[in-house]
Amino acid sequence: MSGIVKRFGGVRALRGVDLEVRRGEVLALLGENGAGKSTLMNVLAGVIEPDAGTIRIGGEERRFSSPSDAQAAGVAMIHQELDLVPGASVTDNVFLGDEQRRFGLLDRRAMERETKALLDDIGITISPSRQVQSMRVGEQQMVAIAKALRLDARILVMDEPTSALSETEVTKLFDIVPGLRRRGVAVVFISHRMDEIAQVADRGAVMRDGENVGTFDVASTLPGEVIRMMIGKPLDQVFPDRPPPGDDVRLRLRDLRLDAGPGASRSEPSGIDLEVRRGEIVGLAGLLGAGRSELLEAVYGLGGGRLRGTIQLDGEPVVIHSPRSAIRHGIGYVPEDRRAAGLVMKSSVAANILLSVFHELARFGWRSKRAERSKVSETVTDLRIKTQSPETLVGTLSGGNQQKVVFGRNLLREPRVLLLDEPTRGVDVGAKSEIYRLLATLTAEGVSVLLASSELPELLGTCDRIAVLREGRVVTQMPAAEATEERLLAAAGMEHTSRPENASDDENVGTRPVESR
Template sequence: MTAVPALDMTGISKTFPGVRALDGVDFDCRAGEVHAICGENGAGKSTLMKILGGSYRPDVGEVRLNGRLMHLTHPRQAADAGISIIHQELSLLPYRTVAENIFMGRELARFGLLDRRQMHKRAAELLRRVGADIDPEAQVSTLSIAMQQLVEIAKALLLDARILVMDEPTAALDDRDARNLLSLIRGLKEEGVAIVYISHRMPEVTAIADRVTVLKDGQKIWTRARYAAPIPEIIRAMVGRDLKDFYPKRPSSGPGKVLLSVEDGANAALRDISFDVRAGEIVGVAGLEDSGKAHLAQALVGDEPFSVGVMRVNGRPMSIHSPRQATRAGIGYLPGDRKRDALALRQSVRDNALLTLRSMAGLFSRPQSGVLSPAAIDNRLRDMDVRAADFGQEIQTLSGGNQQKAIIVRWLAQASDVLVFVEPTRGIDIAAKAAIYQVMRAFAEAGRGIVVVSSDMPELIGIADRILVMHRGRIAGELPRGAREEDVMRLSLGIAEPEPREAFA
């Protein structure tokens, strides 16, 4: 006799104005199983999970938990039923402590007062369980996006859920933290938790999932056991074609002149930073979460300026102490947390793409003409395949991948000489990643340079012409394109001697 699934969703359909988000989708997950859902942005993954989480009601279809028909109409009702969802877009309160966020809505009380001591103790236990060295009394706004992701996971574990949905849980994590999380998932699986795992990182899917379901355009394409779902077939089902040239071909000619250089740069988080970026090349920056790689990006764009050393742009010494100065010097910046640092969520897609051009325009510039015209920026958005019903709609209504592409359009329109990208494809689907990689390579081949900071090691190895590996605030070594993941990790952990680097030019 077949066991009743912990979760069984049958015939789920959902329509929004002008869009059929789900069309008769069936999905189930057994206790002690990891069932992965794969699909492009807009495939219906998030809508299906929002129905499970009580945020949306299906137009048609049924949701059963352990065989019992459920009518989930509110997220609290879903949580009380044993469902916990870790969303890709974080939902933490930035000016509350970590412990307060973990217990939000489920605070512990003693004699009618908040039991902060017990909340602190329990929060510390949960954080240790996910492998996070975080002070429960730290304010969330002081944490990196990766640390916030671990807090979200700890928050979900508090509920002792029997059905756990993880939407891109490793998107902001470095390789070490991602492996720790996968180990945690295996432990939860052994405890009988049913885990729905959504990710665009295909090696993780095939490493952790027992079954894989592919959605496309709101419909289920197939569900297969992991051994019957090799990565090329998953990708083909997702995008409707093979992605033979996932990473762009290496440029046939060598790099050109030096566009950006740093000599002996240092600040409170960095030391002994010396490297250059040449025309036509993409320089990757790898390292663990605490390696200083994010601080390097912020130093280059004036967010955390170098306090010593020399930084040159096109051969001229520059003292850059703000992102605005960096923009004027020809350096663009795509931050790792797009919602917090890059988007005006209630403004339109078009206005977000024009944000930098407008802020840097001269006093007598005509706001509706030339590069500032709606028609010009709309053409760029279409070229980047930003998918929106209308570029006048609020950007917060777009998927994460389309939001990210709109930010890239902003800097392409600005025509910067050097772009500094932090986690440029975090939470973006396979096809969109390939498109963005092609755009990055085209930008470099047009005589410009890119610095890309990423926690996605295959991404760096595939896209970068060379990789700087950071450890404890300094560059531990430099590796050529196509380096092995083992070489990057050894330098990241500080257990390998740096390779001899070319003399600084």
């Protein structure tokens, strides 16, 4: 790709970007959210037409006016925000637009056989006939990967492919990479996780403010140097210091469970006993399907009338059978899938921030535009949300800024408890650091946090205590200061196999070179 330029209105998203990927190479593409990585790859995948620049594949100049043009040229892309049809089956999604037919009729048996073989190659057990909307985000990600691999691409773009995967699934995904190399596939791997880059990438390219600011050899480059390239300055401290939590219990769960019902699974809460003190961050660890998300959803009232057991806030029992009652009691929630469950993508930044407080800002039943503008301006400034204006559609923001909007809406209600489900999924290192600083500020003010994350360094760096879940139950708890990745994974029921023994525990800042494969 040479001299790629793309403007969106007055914003110049790509400023003459050059990028080269070699046959059989894995190139890591890094940069903060909004740096232009996804825009550049969407140009390559035919989703966006550039204003200037050229694309050459195998030395031949190509122009793409649609994704099908790019696919015909051998380009496949696994998008960060999954492009699956929720109401269709796994097989239907894998073959979408390229269905197999026999005697003019859909050959479902052949398609399901091939889908199962693709899933087996990845090492994931999912029924080809299962509907995508019934799956967790991590399972949907594996379906998207299978769909891309079926295209037998010459160039495969993976945009944050591991952001919603468990450690086991990440290992299975990385086991595919050597085979892609042998077939001569050029892989572009977008990730914010330095340990992942160390395992799979040969070279790295760093983007900042719509430009390619340099390339580096993975095996001989310090992670700190890469981060300086990404943000233009050293990142002194990823996890800020926090004062110790208070002694008084803010949130107490006793025998929390959901009654069996249609669609119930083993991952739903089943006799959860857990406490979170004032100003404390308690992490929830566990493999995919362990019940982390389900526990947060239950506390937020998404279990409805099926919820049993006791929830106490500041020593007082409360009844929470809906999100409305959770909000009324001072509980905020940042869901795992911000696009589907956290934001109204076709509404403005301002509308999303104000979503739960419109009525509180009204005077005598009439909206107060002045009060609304004041709250939005304060939130955008405090959380450093990068947006052209409060009226910008939230769907056009980068992942990190979308996440800040979700946080901002919750913070307007001054919650006592924050439930966070994968709060930094798909968020760059700079935005992660800002979220960690925000959590330090909130807990210093007495807010209590229950944080579910599949990133073990995040749990170890941000939490005071960590509870490990398995099949809807807490199997152990330990102070974060005494925890290690190995201990957490062993408690979750898995050996620690996904990272090299000599990889740095801190995915963002290191003192040694990024280890080669």
